[in-house]
Amino acid sequence: MKVKVLFFAGLREALGVAAEAVDVPAGIVQVGALRDWLAARGEPWPALATAKNLRVAVNQHMVGLDAPLNSGDEIAFFPPVTGG
Amino acid sequence: MKVKVLFFAGLREALGVAAEAVDVPAGIVQVGALRDWLAARGEPWPALATAKNLRVAVNQHMVGLDAPLNSGDEIAFFPPVTGG
């Protein structure tokens, strides 16, 4: 399953990447599992697992880590927002 | 005791007077008693006694009807305010 993964703000800087096309292995069907799989890829990826109050959006709507994944989804990981 | 009495808005129109210099008889020492004495002067003055939710200011500060009177005071009677 191919998805697009985005990172913002401090998380983008810590990972050194803003966007990535990812081919997700079968069996990873939720956002939380995707995060764990990405975080297991060695340095600097563990930062994704240890990020405090990690927020997730799927297709530009904020969701919980139990949200389902679908092929073609745009998944964004980011710290709590601080605009306004 | 000489005081100045003012009336505003609907009350001013009902009484037909905006301001009056009044010589208050001895024994009238509170705002409420002044109102009753003014209201006893015949038409159209009873309107002052029957006015709904009458408000009073002494020297430009809102007070209760039990506020004391002093010579030279400026006493204003008016309906509830409706600005803003």
Added chain:
Amino acid sequence: MQDGFSVSVQEADFDAGAEIARLVAGREDIGATASFIGYVRADKVHAAAAEKVVAMTLEHYPGMTEQALTDIVEAAQGRWPLVAVRVIHRVGRLEPGAQIVFVAVAAAHRGEAFAACEFIMDYLKTRAPFWKKEETPAGGHWVEARESDDQATARWAGR
């Protein structure tokens, strides 16, 4: 009143954007301004033509109005750490759509700016000596005070 805090009672219209800009000009400690503008409404949207408001005349108690507004602003300063406040209330004859009242509050954070702005409006509505007379094709009448305004003021007492 302290620098940055002022009230005006005037016939002239006001420029809300310019007033807000003046409050924050040259300052780097203001994080928030909350502002309010009140307007003359033509009133009930579905009212018969005879009930439509053609104009509103604002009467006030000269001398007391500025003092009452000053007292209200100072009460707000006593409750919240405010950087600047501007209050303008118009008097005279105003037509539907016209601006009546302006309140702007500048503070470090948004919570106090919002709270103080609403507090000032709620007190102004029940404590500042202004009275509105509506003019409709059927005649003129004095606007009745709304009980909801007394309730809006009263809710601050418990906080």
Added chain:
Amino acid sequence: MQDGFSVSVQEADFDAGAEIARLVAGREDIGATASFIGYVRADKVHAAAAEKVVAMTLEHYPGMTEQALTDIVEAAQGRWPLVAVRVIHRVGRLEPGAQIVFVAVAAAHRGEAFAACEFIMDYLKTRAPFWKKEETPAGGHWVEARESDDQATARWAGR
């Protein structure tokens, strides 16, 4: 979104007075506008020079930001009878004193204008994908989210 309701994400500055005037132009059913402007602060007034904020860079999630702001405005419309709403959020590098965000709400009565304006700001602070990076003489750092902002959003859930 419905006529009269709009959101913008932009680098350009905005003219708050002109935006408010546009919301009410030609209408006679608006009794109140409540507005909010957020500004870049140089931060703690007594901070050492090295801690003073020289600039703030606003990053966002293009595409999601407009959608998130639209969702927030529509949630406000679901709660209160509103006539018009305007939201503007700037992105890019901004210096102390600069305007960051603007929210204006027009309604028949002041209660709903104030409530909706504060509601929109509270949700924007926790749900709209913007991030601030502060630049000080000592370096840059990402601003931490404040727990008080989550609490401000949470209090609307019970109402």
